[in-house]
Amino acid sequence: MNAAIVERSVEVRLAPGPCPIIQSRRLTLRPHRIGDADAIAASLADFKVARMLSRVPQPYHRDDAIDWLVRQTSGLMPDWSLAVTTGDDVHIGVVGMELRRDGWHLGYWLNRYYWDHGYMTEATGAVLERFFRRMPDAVVHSGAFADNLASLNVQRKLGFRIVDAGEVFSTARNRMAPHIETMLEAGDLVRPQAC
Secondary structure, three states, X not given: OOOOOOOOOOOOOOOOOOOOOEEOOOOEEEEOOHHHHHHHHHHHOOHHHHOOOOOOOOOOOHHHHHHHHHHHHOOOOOOEEEEEEOOOOOEEEEEEEEEXXXXXXXXXXXXXXXXXXXXXXXXXHHHHHXXXXXXXXXEEEEEEEOOOHXXXXXXXXXXXXXXXXXXXXXXXXXXXXXXXXXXXXXXXXXXXXXX
């Protein structure tokens, strides 16, 4: 009797390890806590912030923040979701590295009252630097709605290049919106002088 040997190919995806604490010049990026719910809800209830994100509903409530935080703090996902904080440890935004079917994706947002201070360029630059130290062969995808020039400028300063354009559904806007897709490899990362 012959036994058939069945070979299965197993795709091995390396993960960058646990979500770190990252200190930049002006910011501390740390793993989220359930206690961040009120600050997240206040930031994402602002339509000027939520309209630039694809998956944030409007109105946005504290319960929405709790639901999201439970997943992020579970420790079951390979993703990094870092709270952006200033010296007083108040949550002012998020930088996330999310593993999707087609690879790693960078996403981020910042409370509107902290815009135009270079915080997001500093925060995303610090996260990408740490991520690429752990995952030097990874390719990071990102993008932004076409009317989000500030976000596209952050990506441009960090070395992302535009690779595609299309439309993505915006939950907050409740419609499709033009979207620019970007990509970054480790060797192309640029650390801005301000960081």
